[in-house]
Amino acid sequence: xxxxxxxxxxxxxxxxxxxxxxxxxxxxxxxxxxxxxxxxxxxxxxxxxxxxxxxxxxxxxxxxxxxxxxxxxxxxxxxxxxxxxxxxxxxxxxxxxxxxxxxxxxxxxxxxxxxxxxxxxxxxxxxxxxxxxxxxxxxxxxxxxxxxxxxxxxxxxxxxxxxxxxxxxxxxxxxxxxxxxxxxxxxxxxxxxxxxxxxxxxxxxxxxxxxxxxxxxxxxxxxxxxxxxxxxxxxxxxxxxxxxxxxxxxxxxxxxxxxxxxxxxxxxxxxxxxxxxxxxxxxxxxxxxxxxxxxxxxxxxxxxxxxxxxxxxxxxxxxxxxxxxxxxxxxxxxxxxxxxxxxxxxxxxxxxxxxxxxxxxxxxxxxxxxxxxxxxxxxxxxxxxxxxxxxxxxxxxxxxxxxxxxxxxxxxxxxxxxx
Numbered sequence: 001x002x003x004x005x006x007x008x009x010x011x012x013x014x015x016x017x018x019x020x021x022x023x024x025x026x027x028x029x030x031x032x033x034x035x036x037x038x039x040x041x042x043x044x045x046x047x048x049x050x051x052x053x054x055x056x057x058x059x060x061x062x063x064x065x066x067x068x069x070x071x072x073x074x075x076x077x078x079x080x081x082x083x084x085x086x087x088x089x090x091x092x093x094x095x096x097x098x099x100x101x102x103x104x105x106x107x108x109x110x111x112x113x114x115x116x117x118x119x120x121x122x123x124x125x126x127x128x129x130x131x132x133x134x135x136x137x138x139x140x141x142x143x144x145x146x147x148x149x150x151x152x153x154x155x156x157x158x159x160x161x162x163x164x165x166x167x168x169x170x171x172x173x174x175x176x177x178x179x180x181x182x183x184x185x186x187x188x189x190x191x192x193x194x195x196x197x198x199x200x201x202x203x204x205x206x207x208x209x210x211x212x213x214x215x216x217x218x219x220x221x222x223x224x225x226x227x228x229x230x231x232x233x234x235x236x237x238x239x240x241x242x243x244x245x246x247x248x249x250x251x252x253x254x255x256x257x258x259x260x261x262x263x264x265x266x267x268x269x270x271x272x273x274x275x276x277x278x279x280x281x282x283x284x285x286x287x288x289x290x291x292x293x294x295x296x297x298x299x300x301x302x303x304x305x306x307x308x309x310x311x312x313x314x315x316x317x318x319x320x321x322x323x324x325x326x327x328x329x330x331x332x333x334x335x336x337x338x339x340x341x342x343x344x345x346x347x348x349x350x351x352x353x354x355x356x357x358x359x360x361x362x363x364x365x366x367x368x369x370x371x372x373x374x375x376x377x378x379x380x381x382x383x384x385x386x387x388x389x390x391x392x393x394x395x396x397x398x399x400x401x402x403x404x405x406x407x408x409x410x411x412x413x414x415x416x417x418x419x
Contacts, residue, residue: 001060002135002334004094005069005086006046006053009108012085020052020076031131033071039064042136044126046101048118050108052076055098057135092331095139099323102143103150104157111157111312116147139330146326153322156315159308164195166301166308167275168202171243174273174294179203183226184241186234186255187248188216191277193223195245200224208237212248238263243273246282257286260293277301336396342408343392345417350384 007020024030024047034043034054042057054072058064065088073083089097100106102119123140126132132140150156159169172178181204185192188211196207207226210233211217217228229237231254238244238259248254255274264272270292276283277298288295358377365373395407412418 001058002091002094003058003065004053004055004089004097005072006051007085008051011087016082016085021047023075024052031126031129035131037067042133043131044122046119046122095330096327099143099146099326102147103319103323105316105319109161110316142326142330146323149322150319154315154318156312156319159311161305161308161312163301163305164198166304167195168198171273180205181242182206182240184237184244185209186246187211188220189247192245192247193220196224210234210237235259239266242269245275247277248282250282253284255283257284260287260290342411343395346415350388354380354384
């Protein structure tokens with residue numbers, strides 16, 4: 001049986017997630033602890049800020065499930081009341097949940113790519129400690145395959161669904177490329193920092209931070225390896241910037257239409273991209289009427305984000321079908337796996353009988369040419385293969401559609417494989 005136990009941003013508050021994440025960070029001690037539970041054959045766990053999940057191959061035993069759940073709760077110091085935050089999925093439901101996770105269908109931001117990297121890291125840690133086997137190895141490779149198909153066969157990640165990402169995409173559309181572009185960040189807020197980070201990640205360079213507090217400006221500028229200036233130097237900074245991100249707590253406009261017109265007269269590059277994410281606004285809306293000035297406020301960006309979220313939801317329907325296909329294929333393989341030991345035993349017994357009978361026949365085969373002996377051996381082996389073909393095929397087919405336990409037990413009894 002495959003079991004998955006965990007909690008995520010949908011089922012648990014941040015405080016609970018933080019405690020469990022902190023308790024599950026050390027894979028070196030946690031994986032052996034899970035493997036030591038009676039009935040657990042294979043395991044790995046995924047721990048991020050938004051989810052902690054344990055996946056395991058276990059014997060179908062309620063006590064094993066309870067011990068896994070109890071161990072997980074102890075790691076996070078979860079109370080009995082907080083146990084309701086945990087979900088438990090079995091077999092196909094567990095497989096589907098994992099595939100949805102790696103495909104980012106279960107993420108806080110649908111279509112994000114970070115979760116796939118985190119899942120791969122979790123798998124590498126489990127491999128390093130020999131915590132996985134045939135079933136989980138195949139499961140994780142299928143999960144990664146499902147994620148790749150969702151990424152390439154749908155548009156689930158094609159459009160930005162955060163204000164900061166939307167701002168970056170707009171800038172890229174306007175400038176074509178952000179490589180070599182100069183950024184002016186006005187203010188030192190979290191949103192301005194996040195947008196600046198995305199811009200730099202896309203090739204923007206030469207960061208200038210302007211803020212009323214020189215110390216705060218210097219702290220943010222250091223993160224971008226840029227320079228800090230006071231608001232008194234804002235006019236000069238505007239004249240040299242390609243992209244301006246403004247997010248201060250000022251009660252009125254700190255960048256006026258007149259300031260921008262003066263800055264444009266000093267500039268070599270005629271294009272100026274302004275992102276006003278302050279509430280109340282930092283930039284005079286009249287600036288948007290100036291030729292070659294592109295001004296977007298937080299409402300403009302949110303409209304783009306909302307539309308992109310709708311598009312991602314439509315693409316998610318395609319992604320769900322892909323996940324269902326991959327789950328079905330893995331489940332069929334897993335069911336076939338139940339019959340594999342019996343098929344191996346059956347072939348081993350048949351080969352042993354062939355060897356024994358050929359050894360008995362060595363006396364009357366001694367005078368034969370080598371070629372004739374090989375033909376007889378090939379004939380005998382061919383007959384055995386044809387006899388075994390039907391029972392082996394039936395075991396595989398039945399395993400793929402139903403539980404293989406009954407037919408496997410019948411085969412072992414008919415061919416006396418346990419003697």
